[in-house]
Amino acid sequence: MSKLHVTTTVNGDEVDFLCDPRETLLDCLRDKLNLTGAKEGCGTGDCGACSVTVDGRLVCSCLMLGAEAEGKTIETVEGIADGDVLHPLQQKFIEHAALQCGICTPGILVAAKSLLEKNPNPTEEETRYWLAGNLCRCTGYDKIIRAVMETAEELREAS
Amino acid sequence: MALDDRKTDFTFVGTRPNRPDGLDKVTGRAKFGADMSAPGMLHGAILRSPHAHARIVKIDTSKAEALKDVKAVVTRADFADVPFKPGLAGEFWNVLENVMAGEKALYDGHAVAAVAATSALAARDALKLIEVEYEVLPHVTDVDKAMAPDAPVIREGAADYSVPEGMHPNVVRYHESGHGDVDAGFAEADLVLEDSFVTEATHQGYIEPHACLGLLGNDGKGELWCTTQGHWIAQKTCAALLGIETSQLRVTASEIGGGFGGKTTVFIEPVALALSRKANRPVKLVMTRSEVFRATGPTASASMDIKIGMKKDGTITAARGEFRLQGGAFPGAPGDMTAMCAFAAYNLTNVKQIGYDVMANRPKQAAYRAPGAPMGAFAVESVIDEMCNKLGLDPIEVRLKNAAHEGTKASYGPRYERIGLVETLEAAKAHPHYSAPLKPGQGRGVSCGFWFNHGGETSVTLALSEDGSAQLMVGTPDIGGSRASMALMAAEVLGIPYENIRVTVADTATLGYNDVSHGSRVTYASGLATIKAARHAVEKLCERAAAKWDIPVEAVKWENGCAVPSGPNAGDFDPMPLADITAKMGRTGGPISGHFEATPEGAGVSFGTHIVDAEVDPETGKTTITRYTVIQDAGKAIHPTYVEGQFQGGAAQGIGWALNEEYIYGEDGRLQNSIFLDYRIPVASDLPMIDTVIVEVPNPGHPFGVRGVGETGIVPPLAAIANAVSNAAGVRMKQLPMSPPRILAALKDNG
Amino acid sequence: MVEVHLWSGLRSLTGGQQVVEVEAKTTGDLLRELVRTHPQLEGPIEAGVSIAIDGRVIATGLTEPIPEGSEVYLMQRLRGG
Numbered sequence A: 001m002s003k004l005h006v007t008t009t010v011n012g013d014e015v016d017f018l019c020d021p022r023e024t025l026l027d028c029l030r031d032k033l034n035l036t037g038a039k040e041g042c043g044t045g046d047c048g049a050c051s052v053t054v055d056g057r058l059v060c061s062c063l064m065l066g067a068e069a070e071g072k073t074i075e076t077v078e079g080i081a082d083g084d085v086l087h088p089l090q091q092k093f094i095e096h097a098a099l100q101c102g103i104c105t106p107g108i109l110v111a112a113k114s115l116l117e118k119n120p121n122p123t124e125e126e127t128r129y130w131l132a133g134n135l136c137r138c139t140g141y142d143k144i145i146r147a148v149m150e151t152a153e154e155l156r157e158a159s
Numbered sequence B: 001m002a003l004d005d006r007k008t009d010f011t012f013v014g015t016r017p018n019r020p021d022g023l024d025k026v027t028g029r030a031k032f033g034a035d036m037s038a039p040g041m042l043h044g045a046i047l048r049s050p051h052a053h054a055r056i057v058k059i060d061t062s063k064a065e066a067l068k069d070v071k072a073v074v075t076r077a078d079f080a081d082v083p084f085k086p087g088l089a090g091e092f093w094n095v096l097e098n099v100m101a102g103e104k105a106l107y108d109g110h111a112v113a114a115v116a117a118t119s120a121l122a123a124r125d126a127l128k129l130i131e132v133e134y135e136v137l138p139h140v141t142d143v144d145k146a147m148a149p150d151a152p153v154i155r156e157g158a159a160d161y162s163v164p165e166g167m168h169p170n171v172v173r174y175h176e177s178g179h180g181d182v183d184a185g186f187a188e189a190d191l192v193l194e195d196s197f198v199t200e201a202t203h204q205g206y207i208e209p210h211a212c213l214g215l216l217g218n219d220g221k222g223e224l225w226c227t228t229q230g231h232w233i234a235q236k237t238c239a240a241l242l243g244i245e246t247s248q249l250r251v252t253a254s255e256i257g258g259g260f261g262g263k264t265t266v267f268i269e270p271v272a273l274a275l276s277r278k279a280n281r282p283v284k285l286v287m288t289r290s291e292v293f294r295a296t297g298p299t300a301s302a303s304m305d306i307k308i309g310m311k312k313d314g315t316i317t318a319a320r321g322e323f324r325l326q327g328g329a330f331p332g333a334p335g336d337m338t339a340m341c342a343f344a345a346y347n348l349t350n351v352k353q354i355g356y357d358v359m360a361n362r363p364k365q366a367a368y369r370a371p372g373a374p375m376g377a378f379a380v381e382s383v384i385d386e387m388c389n390k391l392g393l394d395p396i397e398v399r400l401k402n403a404a405h406e407g408t409k410a411s412y413g414p415r416y417e418r419i420g421l422v423e424t425l426e427a428a429k430a431h432p433h434y435s436a437p438l439k440p441g442q443g444r445g446v447s448c449g450f451w452f453n454h455g456g457e458t459s460v461t462l463a464l465s466e467d468g469s470a471q472l473m474v475g476t477p478d479i480g481g482s483r484a485s486m487a488l489m490a491a492e493v494l495g496i497p498y499e500n501i502r503v504t505v506a507d508t509a510t511l512g513y514n515d516v517s518h519g520s521r522v523t524y525a526s527g528l529a530t531i532k533a534a535r536h537a538v539e540k541l542c543e544r545a546a547a548k549w550d551i552p553v554e555a556v557k558w559e560n561g562c563a564v565p566s567g568p569n570a571g572d573f574d575p576m577p578l579a580d581i582t583a584k585m586g587r588t589g590g591p592i593s594g595h596f597e598a599t600p601e602g603a604g605v606s607f608g609t610h611i612v613d614a615e616v617d618p619e620t621g622k623t624t625i626t627r628y629t630v631i632q633d634a635g636k637a638i639h640p641t642y643v644e645g646q647f648q649g650g651a652a653q654g655i656g657w658a659l660n661e662e663y664i665y666g667e668d669g670r671l672q673n674s675i676f677l678d679y680r681i682p683v684a685s686d687l688p689m690i691d692t693v694i695v696e697v698p699n700p701g702h703p704f705g706v707r708g709v710g711e712t713g714i715v716p717p718l719a720a721i722a723n724a725v726s727n728a729a730g731v732r733m734k735q736l737p738m739s740p741p742r743i744l745a746a747l748k749d750n751g
Numbered sequence C: 001m002v003e004v005h006l007w008s009g010l011r012s013l014t015g016g017q018q019v020v021e022v023e024a025k026t027t028g029d030l031l032r033e034l035v036r037t038h039p040q041l042e043g044p045i046e047a048g049v050s051i052a053i054d055g056r057v058i059a060t061g062l063t064e065p066i067p068e069g070s071e072v073y074l075m076q077r078l079r080g081g
Helices: A025-032 A088-095 A105-118 A124-133 A142-158 B022-027 B087-099 B120-127 B143-147 B182-188 B231-242 B269-279 B289-295 B335-342 B373-391 B395-402 B421-430 B482-494 B522-549 B578-583 B640-659 B717-729 B740-749 C008-013 C027-037 C039-047
Strands: A004-010 A013-019 A051-054 A057-060 A073-075 B042-048 B054-060 B070-074 B111-117 B131-136 B171-179 B191-199 B211-216 B222-226 B249-253 B283-286 B301-310 B316-326 B351-358 B442-451 B458-464 B470-474 B501-505 B556-559 B562-565 B593-598 B606-616 B623-633 B690-695 C002-005 C019-022 C049-053 C056-058 C072-076
Touching: A013 A025, A025 A051, A051 A105, A057 A105, A088 A105, A088 A142, A088 B022, A105 A124, A105 A142, A105 B022, A124 A142, A142 B640, B042 B120, B042 B269, B042 B289, B054 B111, B070 B120, B070 B269, B087 B171, B087 B231, B087 B269, B087 C039, B111 B120, B111 B269, B143 B301, B143 B316, B143 B351, B171 B335, B171 C008, B182 B301, B182 B316, B191 B373, B211 B269, B222 B231, B222 B269, B231 B249, B231 B269, B269 B283, B301 B373, B316 B335, B316 B373, B335 B351, B335 B373, B335 C072, B373 B395, B373 B442, B373 B640, B373 B717, B395 B421, B395 B442, B421 B442, B421 B606, B421 B623, B421 B690, B442 B717, B458 B522, B470 B482, B470 B522, B482 B501, B482 B522, B482 B640, B522 B556, B522 B562, B522 B578, B522 B593, B606 B640, B606 B717, B623 B640, B623 B717, B640 B690, B640 B717, B717 B740, C002 C027, C008 C039, C019 C027, C027 C039, C027 C049, C039 C049
Parallel strands: A004 A073, B042 B283, B222 B249, B316 B351, B470 B501, B623 B690, C002 C072
Antiparallel strands: A004 A013, A051 A057, A051 A073, B042 B111, B054 B131, B070 B111, B171 B351, B191 B301, B211 B222, B211 B283, B301 B316, B442 B606, B458 B470, B458 B593, B556 B562, B606 B623, C002 C019, C049 C056, C049 C072
């Protein structure tokens, strides 16, 4: 099958790749661009480990074809930190031990960042429902929710 | 040199520093199983049986092999000839048979052939061209039906010595233990309650599917990268299944995206190596989620009968339990562990427990956090709760009255050393949660839980660098922050900052053998090994100081990261810091390292008590957990935040097991819910915050008092939640999961 | 002599005895002597056992000393997750 040439912007860099029309955006990020931060936990859009934003919208990259990335702006976990300065969410996740194994962490960070951009003052319930599409099997979510809420509070105080 | 073996006051232990691998894991840099690639790499895919039980008549791979993108196809013939033995004695054979089917496909999802091709898509396309002729056989997936006289026989000769004559060949192991006279005990009781309970199989549900990258040459030398709880067991097993020498296969553990017991064995690793040997190129194999559900190890399912006698004051006079566990088409269901753990929390004069290991046409069960214990606790603690209700007694008081303590003869035989059950119960009684008022429609449940914990074979090396920093090599994959705990323990002994210690999970070629990260053994055993390796290095540091000062080594002690004279008579020397000694170590006797290689045998058993509030919606049958408190004995919490995390994670998994999660098989013996949408694990909006209380009753078998904490936390939740739900709904729930349809049915039956 | 308490499922292999006596100074001695004096125990011992000495569970080790007068239990081999 002939391959498609796709040009897109990932974490601020213009990149291009050749993909099979059946390959997902997740496959392309991981296998063509070596951005292995997004993980495949299910391939059916149920676990959120592959979360990225496309033109500012939070999506499961396993549910989108690589070919659909043409001309889009994509942000992944690799783009969250500002150079060597961690995003406050990343810092807070480390401090709160909001990760155990760490496989869900990239997706949860992308999703949580997206939440705080839309709603800087989420309630616990809003945070829990926003992150309901991101499965974590290790933590019981307690420390994750606390880390997100506390980051939100600090960002509000700083602004 | 004086070194106290026991330590109770700490500088680093008990603090909560950031984990050393935190940066890697929040930036996407950490490399998990599927994140590795190699030059010339092929992609593998596995063809799986669509039948629950079928004879494999013929496999024709010629059309797949003819594709230009396909570089290798393997079937069972490409593996070593491992001899069959009954029971768990034949575990290598069992694993081989599970990894790639021989004469029969034994469950829906059983691997029958595999392909390596130039892309993942090409490999999947090629699978469709493999033609398998099956002769479909009768199947059985339910534990009680699998024991019935007319059940299809899964494999003759699989039973070991323990099974009494006359049992169905699907019963492969039998356990019976206890003490006293249960019939006499029941006769003394004011109330005797007998009931039956059922739990379905659940999956560990780690978010990272199994993944590996294997390379094996015709010279018998290989490399394997994989996500595993134990790379030495992967090395040993793969070598046996492929007929190569263990030491010729170097295995590197990737970062591991959850395991909970499910990554303690191999599934795809030997297949990747067999494909690589045939194609002479590296082969990457990654499971889909559906493959994980269908073909890796869920828990056993269980069917249980409990009988307990109690006096009016709450004293238990006798207890009897029969536990039938189904563990798939292979021996290994932990009926023995269920039996031994079921009544372990209680001081019983008369107790008898029987466990069965039963085969059925399901995937080979694997360990899942305290394997076997949660089911038994669900049944036993439900009966105790019902008896408390009937006798009008407080459930914590009754548990305190019967609680096991130091010197109690355990239900499984020996007398307990120092244990912390009573302390967890006292803490539960005093906790504000226990006295908080309940709203209408809510119920409260409590339960105790027990797990043995494990030591296991352990090797650790600690090497000092010239600048006074230390590198610690451990062999137990870091599954939940253990690098931090190891660094804390090493810092405590060496007296250098936590940040100056780099902890690496070494590969099989650079460290001696290590058992898997299981049995809650990492902080206990690798921790003990780290402490002893650090002490070994400190002995050498003291020797160098003694030589420099020209005094006997006995006159030197180690204090706050420095060698110092042990007393006024030893001489008047300034403290000599670690970095001053290591700076010159090459010229004063050579590099300084500490080692530990042994099998620590003092893991110390562990207890916990959980309190749960649940609200049941009578319209929909949906249960909401409104409050949850975990109280557990950690012996000594090295990094309390990660101990809390283990408690919370165990509780959350228990909530899933109790309320939602189950393997659902159709009449055709095929798994009906093999994706996360249908097999629903708890999501963030399902759960409340989970409060924790860390009780610390030091384990006499660890220098800092550590008890493993990883597993015990999943033992009480099933029962605690069932008790809360039953009390809220006014009807005793005897089957898990307590999904909305089951609760509605129970409410309806109850009128 | 060490009194070894067996789990009751093993009685069928020891002519009904649940406590047997053997001469042993270590856990390895104990297993060897058990098999020598009660050959039918070879099956369970080969399949894997743990030994509790005064309540401390020795999961696999054969070199652990058994102090005089200690309480010894043979147990099914423990397995973890």
